Amino acid sequence: MAFKLPDLPYDFAALEPHIDARTMEIHYGKHHATYVAKLNAALEKHPALAQKPVEDLLKSLDSLPAEVRTAVRNHGGGHFNHSLFWKLMAPGAGGNPTGALAAAIDKAFNGITGFQEQFSSAAAALFGSGWAWLVADASRKLSIVTTPNQDNPISQGLVPVLGLDVWEHAYYLKYQNRRPDYIAAFWSVVNWKQVAANLEAAR
Numbered sequence: 001m002a003f004k005l006p007d008l009p010y011d012f013a014a015l016e017p018h019i020d021a022r023t024m025e026i027h028y029g030k031h032h033a034t035y036v037a038k039l040n041a042a043l044e045k046h047p048a049l050a051q052k053p054v055e056d057l058l059k060s061l062d063s064l065p066a067e068v069r070t071a072v073r074n075h076g077g078g079h080f081n082h083s084l085f086w087k088l089m090a091p092g093a094g095g096n097p098t099g100a101l102a103a104a105i106d107k108a109f110n111g112i113t114g115f116q117e118q119f120s121s122a123a124a125a126l127f128g129s130g131w132a133w134l135v136a137d138a139s140r141k142l143s144i145v146t147t148p149n150q151d152n153p154i155s156q157g158l159v160p161v162l163g164l165d166v167w168e169h170a171y172y173l174k175y176q177n178r179r180p181d182y183i184a185a186f187w188s189v190v191n192w193k194q195v196a197a198n199l200e201a202a203r
């Protein structure tokens, strides 16, 4: 199999009480695993494409054969998004960013509080299933965008620095319809070191 489910960098219960163990177990072991399986199935007859990094496929969706384009967009996007997402959280994380990341956020959003408010509002307002993102553009300017379904900003030439899954499967067992509570809890587990590394890699 070309694409593999990456190891989760912590135990299912590691993000408790903010993200519950049962949600992590199903989200990683069922949802993410299914995106990987369906991506592999879609590219079974396209071994050259199956050898490429998934981000390369998502950067050039228009160049893919029409019969696999939607499957790569949805299941490849799901694989790529969740692979990013697990690393963006960590036990005992949260707090505030530091260094160059903090300076970039201050410049773009007039401080970390302003950034968190704008990001939280965008994530809460997103209708249906999708993701909220902090992205860097080609000039390294930071902004907040949302994407529907499993789309990733990388398909629009943007670099995802921080992302939050707001599909109901990400929070429903613990938070039911209270998406804003899930978003608030996310700030307690954000792995700013990984966010800083993503921004650094975008430079």
Ligand code: MN
Residues within 6 Å of the ligand: 027, 031, 082, 165, 167, 169, 170
């Ligand atoms: Mn998800």
